[in-house]
Amino acid sequence: xxxxxxxxxxxxxxxxxxxxxxxxxxxxxxxxxxxxxxxxxxxxxxxxxxxxxxxxxxxxxxxxxxxxxxxxxxxxxxxxxxxxxxxxxxxxxxxxxxxxxxxxxxxxxxxxxxxxxxxxxxxxxxxxxxxxxxxxxxxxxxxxxxxxxxxxxxxxxxxxxxxxxxxxxxxxxxxxxxxxxxxxxxxxxxxxxxxxxxxxxxxxxxxxxxxxxxxxxxxxxxxxxxxxxxxxxxxxxxxxxxxxxxxxxxxxxxxxxxxxxxxxxxxxxxxxxxxxxxxxxxxxxxxxxxxxxxxxxxxxxxxxxxxxxxxxxxxxxxx
Amino acid sequence: xxxxxxxxxxxxxxxxxxxxxxxxxxxxxxxxxxxxxxxxxxxxxxxxxxxxxxxxxxxxxxxxxxxxxxxxxxxxxxxxxxxxxxxxxxxxxxxxxxxxxxxxxxxxxxxxxxxxxxxxxxxxxxxxxxxxxxxxxxxxxxxxxxxxxxxxxxxxxxxxxxxxxxxxxxxxxxxxxxxxxxxxxxxxxxxxxxxxxxxxxxxxxxxxxxxxxxxxxxxxxxxxxxxxxxxxxxxxxxxxxxxxxxxxxxxxxxxxxxxxxxxxxxxxxxxxxxxxxxxxxxxxxxxxxxxxxxxxxxxxxxxxxxxxxxxxxxxxxxx
Numbered sequence: 001x002x003x004x005x006x007x008x009x010x011x012x013x014x015x016x017x018x019x020x021x022x023x024x025x026x027x028x029x030x031x032x033x034x035x036x037x038x039x040x041x042x043x044x045x046x047x048x049x050x051x052x053x054x055x056x057x058x059x060x061x062x063x064x065x066x067x068x069x070x071x072x073x074x075x076x077x078x079x080x081x082x083x084x085x086x087x088x089x090x091x092x093x094x095x096x097x098x099x100x101x102x103x104x105x106x107x108x109x110x111x112x113x114x115x116x117x118x119x120x121x122x123x124x125x126x127x128x129x130x131x132x133x134x135x136x137x138x139x140x141x142x143x144x145x146x147x148x149x150x151x152x153x154x155x156x157x158x159x160x161x162x163x164x165x166x167x168x169x170x171x172x173x174x175x176x177x178x179x180x181x182x183x184x185x186x187x188x189x190x191x192x193x194x195x196x197x198x199x200x201x202x203x204x205x206x207x208x209x210x211x212x213x214x215x216x217x218x219x220x221x222x223x224x225x226x227x228x229x230x231x232x233x234x235x236x237x238x239x240x241x242x243x244x245x246x247x248x249x250x251x252x253x254x255x256x257x258x259x260x261x262x263x264x265x266x267x268x269x270x271x272x273x274x275x276x277x278x279x280x281x282x283x284x285x286x287x288x289x290x291x292x293x294x295x296x297x298x299x300x301x302x303x304x305x306x307x308x309x310x311x312x313x314x315x316x317x318x319x
Numbered sequence: 320x321x322x323x324x325x326x327x328x329x330x331x332x333x334x335x336x337x338x339x340x341x342x343x344x345x346x347x348x349x350x351x352x353x354x355x356x357x358x359x360x361x362x363x364x365x366x367x368x369x370x371x372x373x374x375x376x377x378x379x380x381x382x383x384x385x386x387x388x389x390x391x392x393x394x395x396x397x398x399x400x401x402x403x404x405x406x407x408x409x410x411x412x413x414x415x416x417x418x419x420x421x422x423x424x425x426x427x428x429x430x431x432x433x434x435x436x437x438x439x440x441x442x443x444x445x446x447x448x449x450x451x452x453x454x455x456x457x458x459x460x461x462x463x464x465x466x467x468x469x470x471x472x473x474x475x476x477x478x479x480x481x482x483x484x485x486x487x488x489x490x491x492x493x494x495x496x497x498x499x500x501x502x503x504x505x506x507x508x509x510x511x512x513x514x515x516x517x518x519x520x521x522x523x524x525x526x527x528x529x530x531x532x533x534x535x536x537x538x539x540x541x542x543x544x545x546x547x548x549x550x551x552x553x554x555x556x557x558x559x560x561x562x563x564x565x566x567x568x569x570x571x572x573x574x575x576x577x578x579x580x581x582x583x584x585x586x587x588x589x590x591x592x593x594x595x596x597x598x599x600x601x602x603x604x605x606x607x608x609x610x611x612x613x614x615x616x617x618x619x620x621x622x623x624x625x626x627x628x629x630x631x632x633x634x635x636x637x638x
Contacts (some may be wrong), residue, residue: 044329047354072606081606082605082606129473130472130473144573145571146465146468146470146471146472146477147466147468147470149465149466149468149473150467151466151470151573152466152574153449153573153574154448154449154574154575154576154610154611155574155577155607155610156574157574157606157607158465158571158573158574159571160466160571160574160604160606161570161571163571164568164571164572165564165567165568165602221395237363245484248484249483249484250572252477252478252480252482252483253463253470253477253478253480253483253569253572253573254463254470254472254477254572254573255471255472255473255475255476255477255479256472256473257473283484285479285482286401287391287400287401287476287479288474288476291473291474292473312436317356
């Protein structure tokens with residue numbers, strides 16, 4: 001069996017899996033990124049984890065290469081640079097260093113761009129030429145496809161839409177210090193911050209008056225919404241409204257046929273997606289109305305990021 | 320001599336010229352768009368004006384086709400739809416109707432996208448693969464090139480960046496009713512509105528306290544700035560700051576190598592371009608700093624729009 005190693009480096013977890021040409025993940029595991037703050041030991045861990053996964057497969061296995069998705073990765077430079085949700089802050093020449101340990105074809109890309117490639121190869125976007133994948137995890141990422149091609153940018157850093165300023169230079173600071181940056185509102189972290197904001201703004205009773213910021217998790221907010229907690233409902237509505245305005249703005253850029261959403265926040269289902277749809281159609285310019293779909297990813301949630309990373313190598317193969 | 324008819328339909332003027340394969344304009348003229356509020360007579364006027372120009376050329380002339388740039392034009396549908404600065408408000412099937420009068424190869428495109436194509440074929444961008452042309456006229460337009468290709472969008476309406484909302488749903492209304500839309504701030508019209516805003520905000524003495532909004536022209540504001548009028552200086556600074564924030568946001572989208580500026584407002588030279596450069600570098604995300612140029616168009620100001628329109632046809636020719 002021919003497989004590609006897919007590595008998704010996230011702020012919380014680094015996921016590794018073995019992906020076949022149909023986007024099926026045959027073995028996968030993860031480790032906690034922050035447990036390997038030293039780059040060298042982090043790369044050793046990727047190498048040893050990959051080896052273990054390959055050994056776990058039965059039959060003959062041929063490894064075609066390794067694809068990596070990571071926040072703030074530059075496909076052109078093979079680096080991760082100043083990623084706000086990762087422990088290494090400077091420019092990390094990750095591809096060069098990992099190739100020393102694993103000599104094989106290797107590519108790295110912004111995680112959301114990799115996800116967009118995964119959607120084209122394995123997901124629901126395989127007939128679309130113009131779409132944008134939005135990843136809603138710890139941060140906010142975007143992978144842009146236009147004219148059937150992934151948009152890389154001059155230097156490999158296209159699609160950093162989490163740092164778009166929504167407020168003419170005022171508002172919340174993102175992890176990169178961008179005032180009013182979208183990611184500070186629309187992401188798992190943004191939703192937690194909005195809970196704090198709602199607690200400051202209203203006197204409404206809520207379970208969140210008894211939970212510290214650091215003890216707060218996305219799933220708790222979904223559960224609270226389901227139980228009718230008004231602060232949770234207002235926080236989701238506020239998040240959906242800002243996200244809708246951002247997607248309406250992004251539409252004016254490349255006019256995608258669809259936005260494809262993935263990541264933890266999309267699991268909050270109707271609490272975020274229903275108001276999002278409503279506000280989106282309200283904010284959309286007339287010329288775009290009725291032409292832009294909001295879809296959930298066609299890839300399996302638990303392996304979408306791994307398959308997206310593997311798509312970087314599968315894309316280069318004839319199959 | 321082989322030539323292409325280039326037509327630039329603007330809110331104020333419709334310009335027509337005859338352009339050779341090197342982007343040289345051999346004859347040109349214009350008429351006032353608003354004098355032809357009926358679509359049929361407007362198209363008759365384009366036909367008769369083109370004929371007169373062709374007759375004015377000496378020697379044998381072979382017309383290869385006609386390229387049209389217009390606000391809110393859809394290249395895919397051959398239409399102009401709901402253009403806020405034009406007299407026809409509905410969807411106008413302009414290509415189909417003009418072809419009846421002038422049977423020849425014909426293409427239409429958003430004026431700023433046509434300008435981007437002109438920059439690639441005839442201007443300063445002929446080696447760049449990732450750049451954005453910004454047209455600063457009555458409105459604000461953008462033509463986006465990424466991976467060496469013009470970004471059209473699903474339906475031909477990519478690049479409508481003048482209607483991006485900069486203020487989370489608050490702020491000035493654009494002609495299309497978008498609250499906080501960029502065009503309401505950064506355009507010749509936006510600059511006039513900002514003069515009014517500065518007159519409302521400050522009590523500073525200014526020549527503009529004696530001029531009515533409808534009597535105000537862009538050139539007056541430049542002249543006032545040159546003479547040290549503080550309201551004019553503040554208005555330019557305010558415009559430059561909002562524009563810089565917008566360009567910094569746009570950078571996060573496709574990461575262009577350069578923004579190429581054209582249109583009336585760029586004639587205000589240092590009053591807008593110098594503060595723009597300063598604010599832009601301040602707002603730009605670290606990962607982009609020092610990598611994104613702001614350039615003035617390499618095409619001749621008076622014919623840039625005509626040559627851009629003609630580029631739609633020249634692009635399809637082998638030469």
